[in-house]
Amino acid sequence: MGKIKYLAACTGFLLLIFTQTIHAQVSLQPAGILLKDVIITSKTAESQLMKIDLTRVPANTAQDLLRKVPGLFIAQHAGGGKAEQIFLRGFDNDHGTDIAISADGIPVNMVSHAHGQGYSDLHFLIPETIDNITFGKGAYYADKGDFNTSGYVDFHTYDQVSNSMIKLEGGNFNTLRTAGIFNLLPGDQHQRNAYIAGEYNFTNGPFQVKQNFNRFNLFGKFNQQINEKSYINIQASTFSSSWNASGQIPERAVTEGIIGRFDSIDTTEGGNTSRTNLLLNYRYKIDDQQNWESSFYYSRYKFNLYSDFTFYLVHPDKGDEIHQFDNRDVYGMNHKYSKRFEFGTSSLIWQAGGGFRTDVIHDLGLSYVTARDTLNERLAWGNGTETNVNVFTSAEWMIGKWMINPGLRADWFNFNYFDKLDTRNGIQGYQKIRVSPKFNVFYNIDANTQLYLKTGFGFHSNDMRDVILQKGVNTLPWSAGTDLGILLKPVKDLVIQPILWYTYLSNEYVWNGDSYGTSAVGPTRRYGFDLALRYQPLHWLYLDADGNYADPRLVGKPVGNNYVELAPTFTSTGGIGVQLKNGLSANLRYRYMHNRPATQDNSIVANGYFVNDLLLGYEKKSWAFNIQVQNLFDVNWNEAMFAETTRLHGEPSAGVEQLTFTPGTPFYIKAGVTVKF
Template identity: 60%
Template sequence: MKKVLLAMGLLSAWQQLLAQQPADSAHTQLKQIVVSAPRIEKAMMHIDLKKIPVNTAQDLLRKVPGLFISQHAGGGKAEQIFLRGFDCDHGTDVNISADGIPVNIVSHAHGQGYSDLHFLIPETVESIDFGKGAYYPEKGDFNTAGYVNFATYDHLDNSLIKVEGGSFNTMRLAGVFNLLADKSAAKRNAYIATEYNYTNGPFDVQQQFSRFNLFGKYNQWLNDKDYISFQASTFTSGWNASGQIPERAVAEGLISRWGSIDPTEGGNTSRTNAALTYRHQASADESWQSFFFYSRYQFNLYSNFTFFLKDPVHGDEIQQKDDRSIYGFEQQYTHDYTVGNSRLTWQSGAGLRLDDIQDLELNHVYRRDTLLNRLAWGSGRETNLHAYTGLTWHTGHWRINPAVRVDHFIFNYQDKLKPANGDPGVTATRVSPKLNFSYSTGSIAQWYLKTGMGFHSNDMRVVMQQNGKDILPFSAGADLGVVLKPVPNLLIQPTLWYLYLQQEFVYVGDEAVVEPSGKTRRLGVDVSMRYQPVKWLYLDADVNYANAREIGQPKGANYIPLAPVLTSTGGIGVNLPMGFSANLRYRYMKDRPANEANSLVANGYFVNDLMLAYTHRQFQFTVQAQNLFNINWNEAQFETETRLQHETESVTDMCFTPGTPFYLKAGVSVRF
């Protein structure tokens, strides 16, 4: 009897302890998701952000189910992105934005659509909106495999200071400061955030990576109908890089796994953004929004992919420079109508983006300082005018959404190595229709069929070489899926998808460029699962399969290099009593072809990370262990023709950047 009473007492104590979980955890539950809601991915991502901690800008991208990234140039370069059977390079086939500001850089010095998210401070990000495929009329250039938009907080309840340190001489300081103490009015909000990062990394050549970020935001309701928001951010970073190293150099003992062939790789970059939003609520059914943005961007990168293949004396190091200003404007109009027992929403928009490129360079250099040869040098302007309109008709269990988008491009490029007088420029137009259906069966399931066309633009230098032909390759695709919620705390979303692309981009290692090739098709299956059996336990898993092939090539020679085949991410999150929490995360990528014949393979990996936290009043203490089991894995991999200094002939093999080894970081933060 005493044992029974003791057990009952322990159970009662455990229930009381569970009731003491942090308020944020208690109020963020999977059962809150409504299956019949549109864009359910955004609601699911909101839960993920609350349940799974984020610490870096890279972690933010990894939040998107099925999206993988790899870093191969010292931490300061934009990540390589993989999504839905695409090696998106640094963003060619995924449209990325932050608070509506485009992140993708067109006609970039390193790669088309280059997307550097390092200006984002993770503690300022409130939500992530994403969509796979090209079914969204408000998304334009680069929206083929999908889109991602990060939204920062408009309002803060408190301020935050965080200090972190860890392996490889890593240090991070972050602060978010609420500038307005009057929380009751909720009419005005203002805050600033700052971040400083430093690390040497695990490599023999110390990265000496440093980055400084500053962000500020102000918003106010001017009256009951008018709202205004202004934000500004700036960041600058510099680093050294070990680069990609040949497998044979490690196997022969010439360098260690953490060594380098050219120790002078690296770079520096900076970006400053400003944006102004004005919204007018004309009535309960009608609203306008105007959005203006400006970015000042600079980039300077030193790389050596082929070592001594072209220049056996000085080596093949290249310098890529980019210096530009970006101007943009978006106008959106929304009107809701009630027609009988149905609802109709009409949304239209128009805008422009102008990239004023002062300097675009590709140079052959020696140890960064000596210019040996200018390989490309120019300036130019690239203008994108666009408009879209769409209807969403909601009647009964059905939601039908037809839409169309039109993009018009004007390319003007001045080649400083081959000056031409009176260059008229090149223009091109792309029309992208969309048609989406969904059918909801109450609170249990929502079936959907999404169809549409998208596109990605080409680099202006390719546009000039092609004389304007085939310069806006289109995609056409469809998603057939269902969102299932058989019980309130279980969400399952399987999707079958297909995507055709008029033109593909393939990495060419010996030139360190991306070139167009033929038509491709991709088909696959995505499955997402979220399960919260009790309030303190959160389970998630995403499994993604893609079959990607070139069209018109013989079987066995039609593989798409580096296209992901099978990927999965997921984990277990536990919010324990008295402020303790733990998250065990995994990410898996299967072996994939490294060339068209699949004769070389990019090795897959299975990596685990563990995050522990203890929260007491306004303080939080964290410990992170990345690559928990200290496996050897290759983060970036390429088939590349290279020659080392002692070799008489070139060799084509795999070059790679090793993934981070076991890495421990601890931190403390205080809210006030």
């Protein structure tokens, strides 16, 4: 009840800000699609809803982009440059182990990554270039493969921009951000267009150890309609970043007064990373019923991370700082053919496709170091290649009010690894095939109500180092799940989407790049309930809320000792937005994470939190001004939490197991101005 009163107070605060402005408006018409225009029975209904969300609450960071997905939660715990920890549907996805992420068709997940399987760093995206986000929960999509167990997220950049812009922002903690988009072909928007975008970020953050976070992004895109049947798209991006991190600190270090909440035990944590992407897309319209699409991509990737999770547990004299490094090239391509058939009273769209991805990993390792400099001990060091070849087929048969969607996917993996610390075995390799059937059914009760049932199998691949260690066992653990949902529009300005779901994972393990080993806990099951609400009672007023309940448990373990560590049990996000005709806008956002087990027996609990953000804006034709306030009420909250055994100076050699955490951002304000031309 306290949380409800709290949110009500926040809502009242927002409305108070705009009372004087609202009463003067008699005809308020915001730009973009309205909720009343969304067609529930359309295949693009969820995409239309996401487009509204993006328009009503613009994204300002890569973290904001991920938060747009209903039910998806994130945590940042390494100085801003490390990929976010992702939570979805009762999964602690770590940095991407059980969620497939792509950007314009380029896979973001890194297989056999130095820090963790499926590591997904989205910081190469510039938020102002994102046109839309498509997503799906569960593993029900034939064109999605590795890591698609809890769901997938695809980011799509604008093909063209109507004008150029420059944005400059500054805020607390010596924060500076500048971004720009430049239209290179303003007079030729239909047959050919091109633009470039850039971004620079700097902040020292709220920590005692200055983050000195630097990130530079550059993105370019060119589109050419060759003729009425052929289209080509070429794009390139590059980013690099470096940072210091305060790391995760034990609770006792703060409660005993050894350090403050924003202090560090190891002051030399941090890292640097870079990624360059090249992409070529080609589309060919064979005829009115047939289409072909091809894409070819390349990524150059480097990563260095310095972390310290146990402090003086292993090395009482030098400390336990570790260095994880990754250096690779990624090559891939995807192809898809689609054809439409008409049968009088029904129609069918058939799709078939395939592709491959090869990661050529030049250097992959883990070492104990001191202060990022002195090499104390190599724990792992090697190189290798990992290749995935896949094919899929699916059909959408539309008959009357029904749409029946069967699908089938097959993936072949080839793992090859050379251990530089033990060269006696030479290059070792294993192969594995996974077949994943899918079956979905949709029923349109009327124009405003759609029922659906989704079922299917998915999988995530194991780290190639563990594949070799386990001699090919548990290489591609599979998942199976079901969604039963309804998408309805009871009145023209309200959309409701409740979903009951269930997921089973054959082996819940996570390759731990921090200790060169696998945490294999066996099979798990999850069931839960999602509820999404979107309401626009007036053109200028938009309300949204997402609530997500999950019950994650280990299968075959005694009750009370069967909790899935750090798996979320209840999360909720939402807010209220005002967008006026005179250019004023405001959004009050909230996010809530409930308490969750940090250990298998729930003896250590990761405490939940409730945080509010406020966004204010004023926009005219050629310029805009915005203010962003994070943690509006300056609450103490912990963003990332883990149960770790750590040892501080003077403590017993066995160490102490307790909660370690990274504190969440305190009250923080950032203002910016945008000029369009």
